[in-house]
Amino acid sequence: MLRRLRYPSYFLPFLFLLILGLLPFIINNEYILQVFIMFLFNAYLASGWNIISGFAGQLSLGHAAFVGIGAYTSTILFVQWGISPWIGMIFGGVIAAIFGWLIGYPVFKLRGPYYALATIAYGEIIRIFIQNTKAVGPIELKGAEGILIPFKGSSPALFQFETKAAYYYVALAMFLLVLLLSYKIKNSKMGYYLSAIGNDQDAAESLGVNTSKMKLTASAISAFVMALGGTFYAQFLLYINPQGVLSGDFSTEIAVIGIIGGEGTVFGPVLGSLILTPLSELTRIYLGGRFAGVHLLAYGLILMAVVTHIPHGVIGTFSKLYHRILLKLGDPVVSAKTGAGKTL
Amino acid sequence: MQTLIAATLNGLFMGSLYGLIAVGLSLVFGVMKIINFAHGALVMVGMYAVFYMWSLIGLDPYLSLVVVVPVLFLFGYFLQGKVINPVLKREFGRNGHAVILLTVGLTLVLQNAALLFFGAYYKAAKTFVSGMTWDMGGVVTSVPRLIAGVVGAIVILGLQLMLSKTDLGKAIRATGQDREAAGLMGINDYKIYNIAFGLCLAILGIAAALMLPMYYVQPEAGKIFEMRSFVIAVLGGIGSLSGAFYGGLIVGLIESVTAQVWSATAAEMLIFVVFIGVLLYKPSGLLGK
Numbered sequence: 001m002l003r004r005l006r007y008p009s010y011f012l013p014f015l016f017l018l019i020l021g022l023l024p025f026i027i028n029n030e031y032i033l034q035v036f037i038m039f040l041f042n043a044y045l046a047s048g049w050n051i052i053s054g055f056a057g058q059l060s061l062g063h064a065a066f067v068g069i070g071a072y073t074s075t076i077l078f079v080q081w082g083i084s085p086w087i088g089m090i091f092g093g094v095i096a097a098i099f100g101w102l103i104g105y106p107v108f109k110l111r112g113p114y115y116a117l118a119t120i121a122y123g124e125i126i127r128i129f130i131q132n133t134k135a136v137g138p139i140e141l142k143g144a145e146g147i148l149i150p151f152k153g154s155s156p157a158l159f160q161f162e163t164k165a166a167y168y169y170v171a172l173a174m175f176l177l178v179l180l181l182s183y184k185i186k187n188s189k190m191g192y193y194l195s196a197i198g199n200d201q202d203a204a205e206s207l208g209v210n211t212s213k214m215k216l217t218a219s220a221i222s223a224f225v226m227a228l229g230g231t232f233y234a235q236f237l238l239y240i241n242p243q244g245v246l247s248g249d250f251s252t253e254i255a256v257i258g259i260i261g262g263e264g265t266v267f268g269p270v271l272g273s274l275i276l277t278p279l280s281e282l283t284r285i286y287l288g289g290r291f292a293g294v295h296l297l298a299y300g301l302i303l304m305a306v307v308t309h310i311p312h313g314v315i316g317t318f319s320k321l322y323h324r325i326l327l328k329l330g331d332p333v334v335s336a337k338t339g340a341g342k343t344l
Numbered sequence: 345m346q347t348l349i350a351a352t353l354n355g356l357f358m359g360s361l362y363g364l365i366a367v368g369l370s371l372v373f374g375v376m377k378i379i380n381f382a383h384g385a386l387v388m389v390g391m392y393a394v395f396y397m398w399s400l401i402g403l404d405p406y407l408s409l410v411v412v413v414p415v416l417f418l419f420g421y422f423l424q425g426k427v428i429n430p431v432l433k434r435e436f437g438r439n440g441h442a443v444i445l446l447t448v449g450l451t452l453v454l455q456n457a458a459l460l461f462f463g464a465y466y467k468a469a470k471t472f473v474s475g476m477t478w479d480m481g482g483v484v485t486s487v488p489r490l491i492a493g494v495v496g497a498i499v500i501l502g503l504q505l506m507l508s509k510t511d512l513g514k515a516i517r518a519t520g521q522d523r524e525a526a527g528l529m530g531i532n533d534y535k536i537y538n539i540a541f542g543l544c545l546a547i548l549g550i551a552a553a554l555m556l557p558m559y560y561v562q563p564e565a566g567k568i569f570e571m572r573s574f575v576i577a578v579l580g581g582i583g584s585l586s587g588a589f590y591g592g593l594i595v596g597l598i599e600s601v602t603a604q605v606w607s608a609t610a611a612e613m614l615i616f617v618v619f620i621g622v623l624l625y626k627p628s629g630l631l632g633k
Contacts (some may be wrong), residue, residue, distance in 0.1 A: 059441050061448075106624045113379040113444060117574055118623050123618045132609035248567075250446060259445055293456035293563075300452025305613065307446045308431055 007272030008329040024165035024190045031285055033164045039277040040171040041232065046257040046269030047178045048225030053255065054263035055191060057198025058108070059070070059116045063226055063254050065098025068246035069096040070227025071234040072130070075147050076139055078158070085159035087212060089231040094222040100223025104216045111201070120248065126247040149234060159235040167236055174232060178225055182266045185221070194218055198264065250294070256299055260306050262313025271314055346482045351604035352597065353485050359596020363589040364496035365551045365569050366576035367503065368544035374583030375520040375540040376432065381447040384570025385454040386545060390416060390552030391561045392458060398469045398556070400554030405471055405556040412549045423450075424538045432537070464559035474557045492554035493525030499550055500589050503543075507585070512619040516540055520583070575619040581629025591630070 027033055029189045045067065053060045073095055074088030107118045138149075147165075154162040161167055193214045196204035205211050218226045234240045244250070261272025280295035280304075310317065369383050380386075393416065397408035428446060455601075463557045476487035506515035518526040519536040527533045551569075559565060576595050580587025595615060602611035622630060 057441075061442065064619060107620075110623060110627065111526075113628055114442075114578075114623060116444060117379065117578065120571075120574070121616045121619050121623075125613055127615075128609060128612050132612075252452070256445075256452075293459035293529060296452050297456035300449045300454075300456065303449030303452065304427070304446055307442050307449060308427075311434070312441055332522070 008128040008326050008331040024168050035281040037168050037171050038281050040175040042257055042277045043270045043273035044178050045229045045254050047182050048222050049254050050258045050269050051222040055194040060119045061116050062119035062251050064246050065123045065126045065228035066096045066223040067230040070230025071240045071245050073233040075234045085231055085235050088240050089228055092227040095225040096227035097220040100219040101216050104219040108215045108293050123251055127242050131242040146330050149238040186266055256303050262315030265315050268313050268315040351600045355597040357489045360493040360496040361594035362572045362596055363592020364592040366573040366588040367500055367585050368547040370588040372544050376537055379441045382450040384566035387548050387566035387569045390548040391565055394552045395561045405553040408552050413546045416545040419541035421538045424541035425578045428482030429534050446617045455563050456584045466562050468560050469556045488557035501515040504506045504585050552572040553611050579622055587629055
């Protein structure tokens with residue numbers, strides 16, 4: 001293993017990892033660190049979305065619903081009953097997974113645009129419900145006003161930290177875990193089944209793939225991942241409201257990141273976030289409220305350009321570039337495969 | 345009882361207007377088989393066009409149609425020709441994700457360009473019918489809504505006549521039924537696509553003029569109508585114009601009556617529940633085959 005680290009195709013990823021791991025020590029600027037946290041977080045969410053929409057080709061435009069379920073579950077458990085968000089996170093994940101399974105059961109009968117329409121509809125139902133409901137029995141949803149999370153000072157057990165760096169490491173850990181999960185799924189039997197479903201569902205079915213079970217499983221996993229992201233979002237911002245965490249725009253943003261990067265690949269969503277997050281965060285910081293909407297305008301233009309000119313996302317272009325760099329560095333593993341290498 | 349009659353009437357008028365907007369969506373789907381996720385943003389574009397004709401030149405929204413309808417038709421024609429057709433040609437025979445995403449991108453662009461240039465403020469046009477009501481023996485209805493309902497129904501009827509009687513209408517329907525066969529009959533299919541999209545925008549321009557005396561204009565003004573249009577188009581059988589009209593009436597009634605006897609939130613949610621229900625059990629629409 002260590003000897004292999006001499007090869008660029010092994011040490012380059014390690015180098016990236018090392019840089020990511022040491023980043024808070026390199027960067028003192030809080031704003032820039034914030035941008036990196038959002039980069040990791042967006043990549044995380046887009047990767048979660050990618051499990052059902054990318055691998056299995058079921059375009060979801062309502063994934064904010066699952067993020068919202070996670071955020072609301074852990075927040076309500078914490079604010080009302082003092083249960084640590086770390087535990088609430090798991091609860092939220094399980095509830096979202098059950099919800100993803102249940103909603104998928106009828107909705108997966110629909111194909112293509114009809115499925116996308118249905119995802120918008122359930123996303124909207126949940127948003128409208130929470131936005132207009134003050135409380136359900138003892139559970140206080142607080143409607144449109146949203147829920148403020150009290151800051152208890154530095155208390156890691158309660159998912160609250162004083163420094164941005166600590167949040168950065170939580171985001172990094174979640175990011176790496178979701179990449180590992182994506183990689184495992186993609187390279188498992190399930191991943192092949194999902195990709196068969198994405199290509200041609202009827203053909204997959206006729207070859208004996210249990211398509212509805214596969215899609216339901218992928219949907220539940222995807223919902224679970226999204227919900228954990230929701231808890232992070234809540235603890236990081238210390239405020240959640242339905243117009244933010246449950247909005248249709250948020251759902252669209254998650255999908256756009258995944259698609260621009262390259263849906264159905266492990267690293268596509270990461271690249272999408274790498275391109276789009278700095279764009280949105282920097283415009284937000286420097287142009288502020290005065291030019292509201294600039295980042296979404298840019299998102300829209302980039303999305304249209306990508307759909308028109310690079311239909312499979314930037315991952316393809318990037319992949320070629322990366323292999324060319326490896327070849328330039330004289331990597332024997334890649335050149336042995338005549339430059340083709342593993343697909344990312 | 346009188347409030348319930350008023351709610352029913354208002355529901356029908358609103359439903360007719362919703363139907364008119366949904367007809368645009370249904371027409372585009374019927375001909376090109378794409379679901380236009382930018383429909384709401386295009387409604388908003390129409391509303392701004394009508395609004396600025398009123399605020400800059402002082403043209404009454406109803407009169408401004410003379411200018412707005414042809415301009416929007418051309419806008420739609422070129423949008424389809426220059427932006428959507430290239431992707432449609434490449435994606436022919438695939439699942440249609442790319443075109444959905446293109447229209448999602450278009451929505452982001454239009455909505456945020458409006459936010460950037462016109463600001464997030466709510467703008468309203470005060471015309472001679474704004475706030476006018478009509479009292480029919482205790483049943484009160486608003487005049488702009490009445491006009492919207494009646495004109496909406498007339499426009500839908502006119503469009504249907506045009507599609508069934510004129511050569512252009514027949515060419516549009518033929519392209520919708522079988523693009524390749526239509527092409528073999530000498531119909532320029534992509535030009536028909538441009539015309540269909542132009543027609544959709546012209547319809548939205550009319551709807552915008554009907555809406556302006558009663559709605560505020562802002563960058564997200566079209567969103568609610570887009571959601572309604574999805575529901576209505578699916579309810580009536582997507583691609584069917586008369587279906588869209590009846591679907592509009594149903595949704596208008598659900599909205600207005602539920603809000604009256606229960607709450608506006610319940611109405612809002614009920615519409616989506618009906619939507620998912622129809623999608624699941626009769627995706628061809630309540631009135632479809």
